Amino acid sequence: xxxxxxxxxxxxxxxxxxxxxxxxxxxxxxxxxxxxxxxxxxxxxxxxxxxxxxxxxxxxxxxxxxxxxxxxxxxxxxxxxxxxxxxxxxxxxxxxxxxxxxxxxxxxxxxxxxxxxxxxxxxxxxxxxxxxxxxxxxxxxxxxxxxxxxxxxxxxxxxxxxxxxxxxxxxxxxxxxxxxxxxxxxxxxxxxxxxxxxxxxxxxxxxxxxxxxxxxxxxxxxxxxxxxxxxxxxxxxxxxxxxxxxxxxxx
Amino acid sequence: xxxxxxxxxxxxxxxxxxxxxxxxxxxxxxxxxxxxxxxxxxxxxxxxxxxxxxxxxxxxxxxxxxxxxxxxxxxxxxxxxxxxxxxxxxxxxxxxxxxxxxxxxxx
Numbered sequence: 001x002x003x004x005x006x007x008x009x010x011x012x013x014x015x016x017x018x019x020x021x022x023x024x025x026x027x028x029x030x031x032x033x034x035x036x037x038x039x040x041x042x043x044x045x046x047x048x049x050x051x052x053x054x055x056x057x058x059x060x061x062x063x064x065x066x067x068x069x070x071x072x073x074x075x076x077x078x079x080x081x082x083x084x085x086x087x088x089x090x091x092x093x094x095x096x097x098x099x100x101x102x103x104x105x106x107x108x109x110x111x112x113x114x115x116x117x118x119x120x121x122x123x124x125x126x127x128x129x130x131x132x133x134x135x136x137x138x139x140x141x142x143x144x145x146x147x148x149x150x151x152x153x154x155x156x157x158x159x160x161x162x163x164x165x166x167x168x169x170x171x172x173x174x175x176x177x178x179x180x181x182x183x184x185x186x187x188x189x190x191x192x193x194x195x196x197x198x199x200x201x202x203x204x205x206x207x208x209x210x211x212x213x214x215x216x217x218x219x220x221x222x223x224x225x226x227x228x229x230x231x232x233x234x235x236x237x238x239x240x241x242x243x244x245x246x247x248x249x250x251x
Numbered sequence: 252x253x254x255x256x257x258x259x260x261x262x263x264x265x266x267x268x269x270x271x272x273x274x275x276x277x278x279x280x281x282x283x284x285x286x287x288x289x290x291x292x293x294x295x296x297x298x299x300x301x302x303x304x305x306x307x308x309x310x311x312x313x314x315x316x317x318x319x320x321x322x323x324x325x326x327x328x329x330x331x332x333x334x335x336x337x338x339x340x341x342x343x344x345x346x347x348x349x350x351x352x353x354x355x356x357x358x
Contacts, residue, residue, distance in 0.1 A: 121273025
């Protein structure tokens, strides 16, 4: 009897040791973020079932959409019987930050064949993107960078889905007052802090935070987009102002 | 909403995942972005993270809550301090959840 190969273990292009090493480096660099991702997935799984989706709907939404924040934003609309186009637009808005990520990923990945670009895009997550861009800035010409990205992305994907499915199956037994959702937010806090070390970015973060709170009640979560736009504008202004002052000081 | 429409909606959410994450990537560098947009991209992830996190921590039932009764905010501040000191994801999440759970059980 031969042992059947496990299907779907999304491997990088095989037989190239440098690519395999880059893939493993990606898995390794993602490892510290796995508990946070898993906690967030667990919470999303629980929330989907507690909002009234059936087991199969919850599994389907998680497996196909693979978008925690958009899934969470869509839940009350699904439960309340909102029209499909409202649900679509809401998910689109919440997902818009990924357009920003995709724009940044065009430089490292624009030369790849389009099916690979499609899947690299699909597997982009917030944490995956941030860790990848940090590495990308250190080594812009790394030829195996897409394998590294895939390593990050697969680790993120696996952690998310194992936890999310566990949450769906355990939903009835995890009390809401444990506040597990906070663990996901804490993971994002840890991601955010390194950005704030640059003054212009810190200004942007401050402005984005204030606007996000003030515009929280806007329909379809458009307040999120307004906050990002204001924050980025503030950061650009701060960068220019700082550059001019720095230039004057040097002269 | 009927069973079938729920599946249509699930398909719609999935479509947004593909459009937003892979759309620009598929267009490639043929579509040139203005320099300003290019510079803006450097700051966008941090601003997006802040815009997701801060309302989640600061708002309680839709109202701003900055007092010590906001356990989530207190826990996140402690977690942020732990991250600055240790640079460890695991320690950050563990510390934040420990503070939150302790406050919740003691309150």
